Amino acid sequence: MSEIHERPPVDRKARLKIPAQHIAKQAPNARINNWSEVYLPLNLETARVEAERCIQCPAAPCQQACPVGNDIPAALWKLEHGDVLGSAEVFHGTNSMSEMCGRLCPQERLCEGHCVVGKNAKPVAIGRLEAFVADARRHESPPPVTPASTGRRVAIVGAGPAGLTIAEDLGSRGHHCTVFDAWPLAGGVLRYGIPDFKLQKEVVDEWLERLAPLPVEFRVNTRVGEGESITVDGLLAEGYDAVFLGHGASVGNPLEIEGAELTGVFQATEFLSRGNLPPDALPADMRQALFVGRRVVIIGGGDTSMDCSRTAVRLGATEVTLVYRRTEKEMVGREEERQHAREEGVKFEFLCAPVRFLSNNSGRVRGVELQRMELGPPDESGRRRPQPVPGSEFTLEADSVVLAIGYSADECVPASAKGVVYDRWGILSINRETGETDRRGVFAGGDDVNGADLVVTAIRDAKIAARSMLAHLEALELRPARAAS
Numbered sequence: 268m269s270e271i272h273e274r275p276p277v278d279r280k281a282r283l284k285i286p287a288q289h290i291a292k293q294a295p296n297a298r299i300n301n302w303s304e305v306y307l308p309l310n311l312e313t314a315r316v317e318a319e320r321c322i323q324c325p326a327a328p329c330q331q332a333c334p335v336g337n338d339i340p341a342a343l344w345k346l347e348h349g350d351v352l353g354s355a356e357v358f359h360g361t362n363s364m365s366e367m368c369g370r371l372c373p374q375e376r377l378c379e380g381h382c383v384v385g386k387n388a389k390p391v392a393i394g395r396l397e398a399f400v401a402d403a404r405r406h407e408s409p410p411p412v413t414p415a416s417t418g419r420r421v422a423i424v425g426a427g428p429a430g431l432t433i434a435e436d437l438g439s440r441g442h443h444c445t446v447f448d449a450w451p452l453a454g455g456v457l458r459y460g461i462p463d464f465k466l467q468k469e470v471v472d473e474w475l476e477r478l479a480p481l482p483v484e485f486r487v488n489t490r491v492g493e494g495e496s497i498t499v500d501g502l503l504a505e506g507y508d509a510v511f512l513g514h515g516a517s518v519g520n521p522l523e524i525e526g527a528e529l530t531g532v533f534q535a536t537e538f539l540s541r542g543n544l545p546p547d548a549l550p551a552d553m554r555q556a557l558f559v560g561r562r563v564v565i566i567g568g569g570d571t572s573m574d575c576s577r578t579a580v581r582l583g584a585t586e587v588t589l590v591y592r593r594t595e596k597e598m599v600g601r602e603e604e605r606q607h608a609r610e611e612g613v614k615f616e617f618l619c620a621p622v623r624f625l626s627n628n629s630g631r632v633r634g635v636e637l638q639r640m641e642l643g644p645p646d647e648s649g650r651r652r653p654q655p656v657p658g659s660e661f662t663l664e665a666d667s668v669v670l671a672i673g674y675s676a677d678e679c680v681p682a683s684a685k686g687v688v689y690d691r692w693g694i695l696s697i698n699r700e701t702g703e704t705d706r707r708g709v710f711a712g713g714d715d716v717n718g719a720d721l722v723v724t725a726i727r728d729a730k731i732a733a734r735s736m737l738a739h740l741e742a743l744e745l746r747p748a749r750a751a752s
C-alpha cells in the first residue's frame with residue numbers, strides 16, 4: 268500500500284459525483300435556548316467522505332487563498348485515508364490555531380470560495396474539516412515536550428491569537444515568553460468577543476492547556492503602555508531580548524450623539540463579555556448583572572453586530588433589531604452570520620442611522636431616534652456613502668442599545684515604545700516581510716497593524732514575526748562568539 272503522503276492522480280470525475288455531505292446544525296428554535304455551537308460535531312465517516320470530494324488540483328487555489336497557506340489538499344488527502352492526526356499536523360504546520368480558524372474564518376471568500384469543486388457544486392467543507400481534525404489533535408496528540416532553555420526572554424503584549432501564536436512558536440524553541448494581558452484570562456477576542464455559539468470557551472481553554480509544558484508565563488490583569496507601571500521601553504530596559512506587540516484593536520469606536528452616556532447603552536465588547544462569560548472571568552468593574560430587557564437595538568453592520576444581536580436573543584430579548592446605515596449589499600461581514608441571525612429572529616433596519624438616544628426619567632435608555640438614509644456616491648472605502656433623508660426621523664423603542672461600529676487600537680502601547688511608528692488610529696507601522704516595527708527588537712502583528720480584521724490574518728502576521736524574532740534571537744546568541752573570534 269502506498270504511503271498516505273504519496274498522492275497518486277485521482278479520478279476527478281468520480282470524485283465530482285460524490286454528494287456534498289450534510290453538515291448538521293442545531294435548529295434555530297433549539298439553539299436560541301442554549302449557548303452551544305451552531306454546528307454539530309462531525310463524525311469520522313462524514314468527514315472522510317467530504318474530504319474525498321477534494322479533487323486534489325495541483326494549483327490548489329484553496330491554499331493560495333488561505334492567508335496562512337494551509338496545504339489543504341495534503342491535509343484532506345490524509346483525512347480521507349483516515350489519518351486524522353496526520354491531517355491535523357499538516358494544518359498545524361502553518362496554522363497554530365486550526366480549531367479557531369476552522370470555525371471562524373470567512374471560508375466563503377477564502378479557501379472554500381476558491382475551491383474548484385465549488386464551481387458547479389457545494390465547495391468542500393474545508394473549514395468544518397479543519398476544525399474536526401484540529402479538535403482531534405487537541406484531545407489525542409501528546410502535548411509538546413519541554414524544550415531546553417535558550418536563556419533568551421521575550422515579552423509579548425496581548426494574549427490574543429497573534430500573541431499566543433508567538434508564544435507557541437518561540438516557547439517551543441526554548442525561548443522564555445512572558446505574555447502580558449490587560450484582561451483576567453488569556454485568549455483576546457477569542458474569549459472576550461466571540462460568543463460561545465461560534466466558539467466554545469473550552470476550545471480556547473484546552474488550546475491554552477497545551478502550552479503548559481512550554482516556557483510561557485502569563486501576567487494577566489496587567490496593562491502595558493504609557494502611564495502604566497509596565498511600558499515597552501521598560502521591558503526592553505529590563506533585559507527582554509525582543510518584544511512582540513499583539514494588543515489588537517480593542518477600543519470600541521464611540522458614537523458621539525446625544526444620550527450615548529445613558530445607562531443601557533453598551534459598547535459591543537462589554538456587552539459580549541458580560542453576556543457570554545461568568546463574572547469571575549471579567550474585570551472587577553464589569554461583574555454586575557447585565558440587564559438587557561425585551562427590546563434591544565444593535566447599531567452596526569459587521570460580524571460583531573451579528574454576534575451582539577444573537578447574544579441578545581440568547582439573553583432573552585424578544586425584539587432584537589439591527590440598524591445599519593447602508594444596505595445589505597454593502598455589509599462587510601459574513602452572509603452566513605446574517606442568515607443565522609435572521610433564522611434566530613433578528614430584524615434588520617437598513618438605510619437608517621441613529622440621531623440620538625432617548626432617556627427615561629431615571630437616566631436609562633428607552634429608545635433610539637433614527638433617520639432614514641439614501642446612498643450617494645462612493646466614499647474612500649469604495650462603498651456608496653449614506654446620506655440623511657431630511658424629515659425621515661422615526662423612533663425605535665429600546666431597553667438596551669449596543670454599539671458595534673468598529674474598533675481602534677490602544678495608542679498607549681506604542682506611545683510607550685520610543686521609535687515605534689503608529690497612525691492616529693493607533694495602527695502600527697511594520698515591515699510586512701519581517702513583522703518588525705521601526706524600533707529594532709520590537710515586532711508586531713494582528714489587529715494592531717491591520718485594524719479590526721480576522722483571526723487568521725493575526726496568525727499569519729504572528730508567523731511572519733515569529734520567524735524574524737527567531738533570527739533576531741539567534742543573532743543575539745552569535746554576537747559574543749563573533750566578538751571572541
Ligand SMILES: Cc1cc2nc3c(=O)[nH]c(=O)nc-3n(C[C@H](O)[C@H](O)[C@H](O)COP(=O)(O)OP(=O)(O)OC[C@H]3O[C@@H](n4cnc5c(N)ncnc54)[C@H](O)[C@@H]3O)c2cc1C
Pocket residue numbers: 371372373424425426427428429430447448449450454455456457460461465489490491492513514515516517539570571574677679680712713714715719720721722723725
Ligand atoms: C465580536 C467579534 C467577533 C469576531 N468574529 C470573528 C470571526 O468570526 N472570525 C474571524 O476571523 N475574526 C473575528 N473577529 C476578529 C478577530 O477576533 C480578531 O481579528 C483577532 O482576535 C485579532 O487577534 P489579535 O491577537 O491581533 O488581537 P486580540 O484578539 O484583540 O487580542 C489582543 C489582546 O491584547 C490585550 N491588550 C490590549 N491592550 C493591552 C494593553 N495595553 N496591555 C496589555 N494587554 C492589552 C487585549 O486584552 C487582548 O487580550 C471578531 C472580532 C470581534 C470583536
